[in-house]
Amino acid sequence: MKWSMIATWRMALEGVRSGTRILREHGNIHQAVVNAVTEVEDDENFQSVGYGGLPNRNGEVELDAAYMNGDTLDAGGIMAVQNIKNPIQVAYTLSKYKRNCFLAGTGAMKFAQEHHFIMQDMLAPSARKRYEEMKVNLEEMVQQEAYQGHDTVCVIGRDDNGSMACGVSTSGLFLKQPGRVGDSPIIGSGFYVDSEIGGAAATGVGEDIMKGCLAFSIVEKLKLGTEVQRACEEVLNHHEENMMKRNGSVGSMSVIAMDKNGHVGAATNLDIFPFSVGDADGNCQVLVAIHENGKIKILES
Amino acid sequence: MKWSMIATWRMALEGVRSGTRILREHGNIHQAVVNAVTEVEDDENFQSVGYGGLPNRNGEVELDAAYMNGDTLDAGGIMAVQNIKNPIQVAYTLSKYKRNCFLAGTGAMKFAQEHHFIMQDMLAPSARKRYEEMKVNLEEMVQQEAYQGHDTVCVIGRDDNGSMACGVSTSGLFLKQPGRVGDSPIIGSGFYVDSEIGGAAATGVGEDIMKGCLAFSIVEKLKLGTEVQRACEEVLNHHEENMMKRNGSVGSMSVIAMDKNGHVGAATNLDIFPFSVGDADGNCQVLVAIHENGKIKILES
Numbered sequence: 001m002k003w004s005m006i007a008t009w010r011m012a013l014e015g016v017r018s019g020t021r022i023l024r025e026h027g028n029i030h031q032a033v034v035n036a037v038t039e040v041e042d043d044e045n046f047q048s049v050g051y052g053g054l055p056n057r058n059g060e061v062e063l064d065a066a067y068m069n070g071d072t073l074d075a076g077g078i079m080a081v082q083n084i085k086n087p088i089q090v091a092y093t094l095s096k097y098k099r100n101c102f103l104a105g106t107g108a109m110k111f112a113q114e115h116h117f118i119m120q121d122m123l124a125p126s127a128r129k130r131y132e133e134m135k136v137n138l139e140e141m142v143q144q145e146a147y148q149g150h151d152t153v154c155v156i157g158r159d160d161n162g163s164m165a166c167g168v169s170t171s172g173l174f175l176k177q178p179g180r181v182g183d184s185p186i187i188g189s190g191f192y193v194d195s196e197i198g199g200a201a202a203t204g205v206g207e208d209i210m211k212g213c214l215a216f217s218i219v220e221k222l223k224l225g226t227e228v229q230r231a232c233e234e235v236l237n238h239h240e241e242n243m244m245k246r247n248g249s250v251g252s253m254s255v256i257a258m259d260k261n262g263h264v265g266a267a268t269n270l271d272i273f274p275f276s277v278g279d280a281d282g283n284c285q286v287l288v289a290i291h292e293n294g295k296i297k298i299l300e301s
Numbered sequence: 302m303k304w305s306m307i308a309t310w311r312m313a314l315e316g317v318r319s320g321t322r323i324l325r326e327h328g329n330i331h332q333a334v335v336n337a338v339t340e341v342e343d344d345e346n347f348q349s350v351g352y353g354g355l356p357n358r359n360g361e362v363e364l365d366a367a368y369m370n371g372d373t374l375d376a377g378g379i380m381a382v383q384n385i386k387n388p389i390q391v392a393y394t395l396s397k398y399k400r401n402c403f404l405a406g407t408g409a410m411k412f413a414q415e416h417h418f419i420m421q422d423m424l425a426p427s428a429r430k431r432y433e434e435m436k437v438n439l440e441e442m443v444q445q446e447a448y449q450g451h452d453t454v455c456v457i458g459r460d461d462n463g464s465m466a467c468g469v470s471t472s473g474l475f476l477k478q479p480g481r482v483g484d485s486p487i488i489g490s491g492f493y494v495d496s497e498i499g500g501a502a503a504t505g506v507g508e509d510i511m512k513g514c515l516a517f518s519i520v521e522k523l524k525l526g527t528e529v530q531r532a533c534e535e536v537l538n539h540h541e542e543n544m545m546k547r548n549g550s551v552g553s554m555s556v557i558a559m560d561k562n563g564h565v566g567a568a569t570n571l572d573i574f575p576f577s578v579g580d581a582d583g584n585c586q587v588l589v590a591i592h593e594n595g596k597i598k599i600l601e602s
Contacts, residue, residue, distance in 0.1 A: 103478060105406020107479035177400075188487075220518075
């Protein structure tokens with residue numbers, strides 16, 4: 001089965017729907033991917049991306065996003081930014097530059113302002129309420145590292161001409177240290193795409209994902225001819241085993257990938273990892289990756 | 302020939318000397334690598350690292366640094382920070398955490414202050430003078446992207462027990478956009494080390510280095526059994542050809558690597574790329590990588 005778009009989590013389904021619609025209407029791959037991520041950013045119900053994202057320890061919503069063009073390998077991203085309505089749109093704009101493509105903190109925010117991106121308070125009332133409830137036990141939670149809500153949205157798309165692109169956006173770990181940068185805006189760890197090979201992206205505990213450069217590792221496997229589902233499983237399993245051997249523990253990690261022909265794969269060390277897909281005819285659905293007999297099985301949701 | 306330490310550029314020679322001395326006196330690999338990078342950061346004469354580093358467009362010295370432990374794969378880094386005397390020491394401290402290991406901007410600076418790292422104005426009089434001279438033609442320079450001084454210090458070390466580590470530090474591109482993050486603090490692009498395989502690091506135009514995840518790519522080659530010098534050349538040549546094909550241009554890029562046995566390699570797309578090495582007996586010297594008949598030749602300086 002060939003798909004035009006794959007995205008992490010169930011929350012991306014509507015984004016995938018609008019992204020594949022753009023492709024069907026002959027919009028370009030960049031419009032489609034940016035639009036898909038934007039939809040997730042704009043939905044207050046998603047507590048880990050854009051508006052509605054849960055705040056850091058100081059009660060501030062800090063966002064990361066990145067974009068990569070699979071034809072040119074051009075990439076851009078922003079890290080640890082506040083008050084930017086759609087980080088993915090800034091990341092996409094930066095990906096068109098040849099230099100100064102990744103910007104962090106106040107420099108990134110200033111760039112967004114100067115380029116007239118919409119600035120707004122990103123702490124939704126629902127997220128503020130959640131923070132206020134948790135704040136009572138803030139120290140305890142931070143000590144326990146009982147972080148929740150690190151569900152990055154990652155979208156990989158491919159148009160009929162074989163051009164691929166990838167966009168990611170996240171508010172990172174709930175109650176994170178201010179300034180914390182996870183894997184999402186880090187090329188090779190949170191995302192990587194090459195139209196001549198395929199693309200991959202990751203969601204989960206960024207610090208552990210980064211140690212294995214998971215997205216780039218999967219694309220390297222695809223390059224060697226490994227089938228896309230197997231590439232996801234081999235990379236994730238190897239890294240999990242490696243982390244257990246080196247450190248005795250590993251955080252949650254899930255990956256998605258699409259090869260240059262539109263075949264997709266996914267793997268996870270969670271019990272269940274839902275992800276969204278859409279095809280050229282506009283058929284969009286949620287699939288789930290689950291463990292069965294030591295292998296990952298992909299089921300319809 | 303086996304080495305205990307390899308580092309980018311001639312400027313790292315004294316750092317390598319002090320790092321290998323620490324190893325000889327049975328200090329640990331982390332002390333040795335952090336110390337080697339610290340020496341370069343502290344020397345005002347080096348215009349691209351630490352004190353004396355050239356400022357961004359606003360005349361501010363913004364620094365990036367990262368550290369990786371090859372035994373555990375733990376890594377930490379700071380990006381786009383100001384006023385931190387020794388970024389490498391903050392990065393090393395962050396690498397010991399399990400979460401919130403990479404910090405950007407004001408969050409990173411706050412962490413450094415709270416952990417009592419030395420804070421100071423990092424704009425040396427010599428760097429200010431250079432900036433003032435250039436400022437006259439600032440717009441023109443930025444338009445031309447005529448950046449200079451992107452010579453990151455990268456140090457890879459290995460102790461007698463086979464433990465490896467890597468540290469990098471830079472002030473990034475001269476006249477960069479405020480907030481700009483290059484490849485240096487990006488795991489897999491600017492640095493990567495695994496004591497069971499080897500380590501690699503990169504210096505040059507970060508935006509182009511990142512597109513190929515050069516450090517991780519080299520370590521992947523080592524893992525497959527490729528000899529270290531060949532691994533450096535194959536990865537750099539492939540990426541250069543790929544970038545020329547996709548974009549028609551590529552910035553300067555140089556890489557160093559050390560395998561798990563202490564053999565080293567280097568490659569560059571510059572005419573000449575000097576790098577520093579030191580062995581367990583304290584013999585330290587500068588070697589140069591140059592092009593000869595389509596191959597890289599390593600010569601004594």
